Amino acid sequence: MIRKFFEWVLSPMGRIAVVITVMSLFSLAAYGVYQTQQPPEQPIQFTHKLHVGLGIQCLYCHPGALRGPSPGLPTINKCWGCHQQIAKTQTSPLLKPMVDAMNAGVGFTWVPVAQVPDFVHFTHRPHVAAGLNCENCHGDMTKVTIAENPQVMNMGWCLNCHKSRTEDNFQNNPTSDAGVSAQLEKKRTKLTDCGTCHY
Numbered sequence: 001m002i003r004k005f006f007e008w009v010l011s012p013m014g015r016i017a018v019v020i021t022v023m024s025l026f027s028l029a030a031y032g033v034y035q036t037q038q039p040p041e042q043p044i045q046f047t048h049k050l051h052v053g054l055g056i057q058c059l060y061c062h063p064g065a066l067r068g069p070s071p072g073l074p075t076i077n078k079c080w081g082c083h084q085q086i087a088k089t090q091t092s093p094l095l096k097p098m099v100d101a102m103n104a105g106v107g108f109t110w111v112p113v114a115q116v117p118d119f120v121h122f123t124h125r126p127h128v129a130a131g132l133n134c135e136n137c138h139g140d141m142t143k144v145t146i147a148e149n150p151q152v153m154n155m156g157w158c159l160n161c162h163k164s165r166t167e168d169n170f171q172n173n174p175t176s177d178a179g180v181s182a183q184l185e186k187k188r189t190k191l192t193d194c195g196t197c198h199y
């Protein structure tokens, strides 16, 4: 049986079949990589670039980044508050999904892009309180058209920052104060402890 298979693989038809199989596996894998780097299908083609460019604050649409357990994604009513006053809303094909959804009395269901797995404990509050800006972790959203999966929010990324922020010489600011050093040491132990992010 196995011997027959090898004979077939070495035959001209067999070789062609092997090449085709390898090629299709390769393109499947390449397609998989391509897929994860594509922006997901959203209910409407919302772009950050345009709206942040209009001067709308991040926290207007994502207020939970300061207060709630998660930043939250805006409801259609928040969009409509502005858009019902904009003439283009009734004419633009890009805005048709919004008008249709309002007429049908349904909302938008956004596909989340920036996410960590459920077994990871992450909240925005301590990070914003520590003086980090949105762009420290999300990059420059003023340039983003349709949000893509950033693919950087892995364990190494969290740990690297937690370590660097508790270095004695963070921002070239070495301390000779033993008390401060000990405090940083304690904080580093906490911020790199498995139980801080997993429980």
Ligand code: HEC
Pocket: 042, 046, 048, 051, 052, 056, 057, 058, 059, 060, 061, 062, 073, 074, 110, 111, 112, 113, 114, 115, 134, 135, 138, 141, 142, 146, 147
């Ligand atoms: C007019 C409302 C609005 C403003 C202003 C806004 N956003 Fe958003 N944001 C959205 C919507 C809608 C989504 C979901 C669709 C998407 O992912 O593009 C989103 C998604 C995101 C995401 C991806 C999260 C996810 O899981 O989809 C990040 C990160 C984000 N916003 C950060 C920011 C930052 C930082 C700012 C300020 C520079 C900002 N946003 C300003 C409406 C807004």
Ligand code: HEC
Pocket: 044, 045, 046, 047, 050, 051, 054, 056, 074, 075, 076, 078, 079, 080, 082, 083, 086, 088, 092, 093, 094, 095, 098
């Ligand atoms: C603070 C006001 C405001 C809010 C809130 C707002 N928008 Fe807009 N939006 C605008 C303005 C102004 C334009 C530009 C209109 C123009 O070009 O005349 C625009 C343009 C757009 C466009 C492009 C339309 C086109 O034809 O080019 C889309 C799509 C859009 N908004 C979707 C949304 C969605 C979805 C939300 C809610 C998450 C939202 N907007 C929230 C003010 C707002």
Ligand code: HEC
Pocket: 058, 059, 062, 065, 066, 070, 071, 072, 073, 112, 114, 115, 116, 117, 122, 124, 127, 128, 132, 133, 134, 135, 136, 137, 138, 153
């Ligand atoms: C320390 C890094 C960090 C900072 C700073 C940060 N974020 Fe995030 N953000 C994350 C991570 C990690 C996630 C994924 C969280 C999850 O899956 O629960 C996320 C998720 C989000 C989401 C999607 C969450 C949702 O509710 O679906 C939005 C929107 C967002 N952040 C907006 C902001 C805004 C606005 C700011 C600035 C006020 C900000 N972030 C600052 C790391 C950060």
Ligand code: HEC
Pocket: 116, 120, 121, 122, 123, 126, 127, 130, 132, 136, 137, 153, 154, 157, 158, 159, 161, 162, 165, 190, 191, 196, 197
């Ligand atoms: C850009 C830097 C940065 C990144 C990236 C980052 N953090 Fe943090 N994290 C901080 C800082 C700074 C603090 C606050 C330390 C303090 O108490 O002063 C903090 C605090 C925390 C805390 C609270 C610890 C406590 O005191 O209880 C948790 C939990 C946490 N981070 C989880 C995460 C996870 C999970 C990720 C990755 C998904 C992450 N962080 C990514 C900088 C970062």
Ligand code: HEC
Pocket: 116, 117, 120, 153, 154, 155, 156, 158, 159, 162, 191, 192, 193, 194, 195, 196, 197, 198
């Ligand atoms: C600062 C936050 C943070 C700390 C501290 C941390 N982790 Fe994680 N861990 C994450 C995040 C975020 C992920 C999910 C992303 C990923 O798979 O890299 C993760 C994923 C994992 C996974 C799943 C890996 C996989 O490939 O699916 C394991 C196992 C794990 N961590 C174990 C640990 C252990 C053991 C420790 C202590 C030595 C630890 N973690 C400390 C943030 C953290």
